[in-house]
Amino acid sequence: MADSHAKMTQATPREIIVSVLAGLFAPLLAIFLIVQLVLGIQDNHKPDATDEAAQQATVDRIKPFATLVALDANAPKVEKSGQEVYDAVCTSCHAAGALGAPKFDNKGDWAARIGKGYDTLVKHAIEGFNQMPARGGDGDLSDVEVARAVAYMANSAGASFKAPEPSAAVAAAGTAAGGATGNPAKGKAVYEAHCAACHAAGVAGAPKFGDKAAWEKRISQGYATLLEHATKGIGAMPAKGGADISDAELADAVAYLYDSNGGKL
Ligand code: HEC
Ligand code: HEC
The missing domain is CATH 1.10.760.10 (Cytochrome c-like domain)
Structure with missing residues (x-):
């Protein structure tokens, strides 16, 4: 008993150092693992956070563009000087x-x-x-x-x-786009693709194609005025008939309508 006790108390300095280190190491290991765990949890959450941030950044980035597009679609284009x-x-x-x-x-x-x-x-x-x-x-x-x-x-x-000037401009545009006025021969295809939807049957009060009476007063305004109205829209007639066509194509379509309904270009 005394022997063994003596043995226990007479631990070598090496044994003491080992046990002290072991005693320190265990809690350190535990702390290390806890830290790892927390970091791991944070890591798992990180991609989410950046995704959200990225999405927000994308939304912010396209916002002015989206707004612009919306504005463009609804507002008439403002011609630059x-x-x-x-x-x-x-x-x-x-x-x-x-x-x-x-x-x-x-x-x-x-x-x-x-x-x-x-x-x-x-x-x-x-x-x-x-x-x-x-x-x-x-x-x-x-x-x-x-x-x-x-x-x-x-x-x-x-x-x-x-x-x-803005209003005279349209007539000049017609001039620039295809000689004195639009080209009725070329306008037929444009008419059929983009204008017939309303003008063939007279939808929404549109003057009907071939209905001389419906066109007479309109034709008497002259081609340039009709083109201007068709360009900017008039009454229930949307600008350019709501079609995504060039000024030249529109001029051709108006020329076709004008020519086919009693006007003489
Ligand atoms: C990529 C270069 C370039 C850009 C951009 C450019 N031009 Fe030109 N432009 C030229 C060249 C080169 C000539 C000379 C062509 C020739 O006479 O052979 C010219 C000639 C002209 C002429 C004279 C045509 C003639 O009949 O003598 C006009 C008018 C003109 N440009 C207007 C414009 C306008 C308006 C813009 C902007 C919307 C513009 N240019 C942008 C290169 C350019
Ligand atoms: C959504 C139906 C619709 C479409 C599509 C449409 N129009 Fe019209 N258009 C109308 C209506 C309605 C009027 C009569 C507007 C008024 O006088 O109040 C009209 C009138 C016109 C007039 C006479 C303007 C005036 O001063 O009397 C012209 C020219 C014309 N449209 C050309 C066109 C051309 C060219 C296209 C195709 C590019 C086209 N429209 C497509 C509905 C339409």
């Missing part, structure tokens, strides 16, 4: 004369071109001309916006072209 169009689109080539573009404010570059006349220049700017891309490469520009940019540029270099 010549200077706005020039600054946004044309300046990239016409400021420094890239690809041989006539330079802004350079009379020498523009004199001969101005001599061609405003209508020709507008037509070239809309349709493209050699290295000059159609609409300066921005297909979203309306004919009127391009026409205004042409006037703005040419006038900077000595011309005194009158840029189309």
Whole structure:
């Protein structure tokens, strides 16, 4: 007994160190495991948190665009001024004369071109001309916006072209888009695809195709006015008949309606 007691109390320093370390190690291990567990739980939650954050970020990012689209769909497009169009689109080539573009404010570059006349220049700017891309490469520009940019540029270099005003603009757009007016032959297909829905049977009070009486007074307003009304919408007639068509296509369709219902283009 005494022997063994002596043995117990006479632990070597090594034994003491081992037991002390073991005594410390056990709780440390427990703490370590608990920490691991907590971290593990946090880790599991992390992807959720970032997903939510990412979703929120995406929503925030597309919000202005979505709002813009909604605005665009409901509000009539606000035509940009010549200077706005020039600054946004044309300046990239016409400021420094890239690809041989006539330079802004350079009379020498523009004199001969101005001599061609405003209508020709507008037509070239809309349709493209050699290295000059159609609409300066921005297909979203309306004919009127391009026409205004042409006037703005040419006038900077000595011309005194009158840029189309919003209402007169539509007639000018017709001019630029397909000669004096839209092309009735080309307009038939556009009519059948986009306008017949209402105009064939007279839906919503639309003047019926072939009904001379329904068209007589309208035709007497003249083609340009009809085109303007069809462009902007009138009464129950939505702008462009609600169709996603170009100004030129609309001009053709109106020309077809005009020509087929007693008008003479
Ligand atoms: C990618 C370069 C580029 C952009 C962008 C550009 N142009 Fe041009 N433009 C040219 C070049 C090159 C010419 C000269 C073409 C030629 O005469 O062969 C030119 C010529 C013209 C002419 C003269 C046409 C003629 O008959 O002499 C007009 C008008 C014109 N551009 C208008 C515009 C308008 C308006 C815009 C913006 C909506 C625009 N351009 C954007 C390159 C460009
Ligand atoms: C959703 C039905 C609907 C569609 C589609 C439609 N229209 Fe109309 N349109 C009308 C109605 C209704 C009127 C009569 C509006 C009024 O005078 O109040 C009208 C009138 C017109 C007029 C006469 C405007 C005036 O000043 O008297 C023209 C021109 C015209 N539409 C052209 C078109 C063309 C071109 C298309 C196809 C691109 C088209 N419409 C598609 C409903 C429609």
